[in-house]
Amino acid sequence: MKTSDFYFDLPDELIAQVPIEDRSSSKLMVLDKNTGEIEHKIFKDVIEYLNPGDCLVLNNTRVIPARLIGEKVDTGGKIEFLLLKRTEEDTWQALVKPGKRAKVGTKFSFGEGKLIGEVVGLAEEGSRIIKFHYEGIFEQVLDELGNMPLPPYITARLEEKERYQTVYSKHNGSAAAPTAGLHFTEELLQKIKDKGVEIAFVTLHVGLGTFRPVKVDDVLNHEMHSEYYMVHKEAADKINTAKQNGNKVICVGTTSCRTVESACDEDGFVKETSGWTNIFIYPGYKFKVVDNLITNFHLPESTLIMLVSALVNKEAVLNAYDVAVKERYRFFSFGDAMIIK
Structure with a gap:
């Protein structure tokens, strides 16, 4: 299977x-x-494809302001850090x-010394292990000094930080948003609940x-790359109940999809668990939990379009992507959405 098969x-526009x-x-x-048939709707119409007893799975991770701009302590040379994941207390890759x-x-200073980062090791693909020194609470210092780590294909300035968060974001830790969830409003989620659809929150x-x-x-x-995930008992129970009753499990985004497929056994039974996953889903994979998927339009030759495929x-x-281009759908993080039913 060639990467170029997914081009x-x-x-650019x-x-x-x-x-x-x-x-x-x-x-x-x-x-x-099943048929490849395509319809065009508005996102709030997604409720039409969710039925009572179904389970909608959302990733409630929250993006941290992981981009830090600072300078080398001894020379003043400019430096940029992009925090990927916490490896220990106060230590990040x-x-x-x-x-x-x-x-x-080497040591680097951010915010005129409010935060000092020391390189203590090397990691994969040229990344570094950084030990941070500061006073107070790290999350508060990072919130003051850091910027949202928007993907490189977004060059416009983000006027409002919360627009790169889902309305249900809860647990800090992501270097990027689970972007399929950006389409949901609190009002739409309430309508989905009122219809009798169960909502299960997982974290990746x-x-x-x-x-x-x-x-x-x-x-x-x-x-x-491995990513940290967490599934609580309440979410596992909701997902398992839907499966046992013959209802559908609809994941919002590839991250929710990879979470539940990582947290289940061979029979598709999801358990309460947490840990690291590097699950790679590409054509030929047999889904154990996920029936339907809500997702954005992804990069050519990416692992995300492979999962969808x-x-x-x-x-x-x-073919759907060709149609999306012809119909002028908007692509990637702030773009439009697809539901695979």
Whole structure:
């Protein structure tokens, strides 16, 4: 299976730079995974495809302001950190730019010394292990000094930080938003509950590895970065009840999908658990839990479009993407959505 099999042409002007004003008014493509048939709707119409007894699974991770701009303590040379994941108390794995300045033992200052980061080790793909020194509470210091880590394809300034958070975000830890969830409003979620749909919250702290391009020719040689996930008993019970009663489990986003597929046994029974997952879902994978998926439109040759192609089939997905381009759907993080029914 070749990475190039998942390529499609995408005009730059279709990459959404800013979120639309009303979260739930984005376009919604409806793709039938059995027939390949396509319909065009508005996102708030998603409720039509959710039935009483179904379980909607949402990732309630919260994006941290993980981008830090500072300077080298001894020379004043500029540096940028992008925090990827916490490895220990006050210790993080981070991308550092320019990396040549970040030798082990080097210290960097942020906010005129409010936060000091010391390089204490090297990690995969040129990232660094950083030990932070500060006074007070780390999250408060980071909130004061850090910036939202928007993906590189978004060049416009984000005027309101909360627009890169879901309305149900709760647990700090992500380097990127679970973007399929950005379309939901509190009002829409309430209507979904009132219809009799169960809502289950799981947590997966999204790392940037999710969005990185696949650099190998053979898909099977790609290695996913590990990400921390957590499933509480209440969520597991809701998902299992839906499955046992013959109802559907609908995941919002590829991160929710990978979480429940990581947290289940071979029979699709989801258990209360937490840990690290590097699950890689591509065509040929047999889903144990997920029936339907709500997702955004993804990068060509990405692990995300491979996951979507595993749930439907590659030909139907690439055809849907061609239609999306022709119909001027907006792509990526602040773009439009698709539900695979």
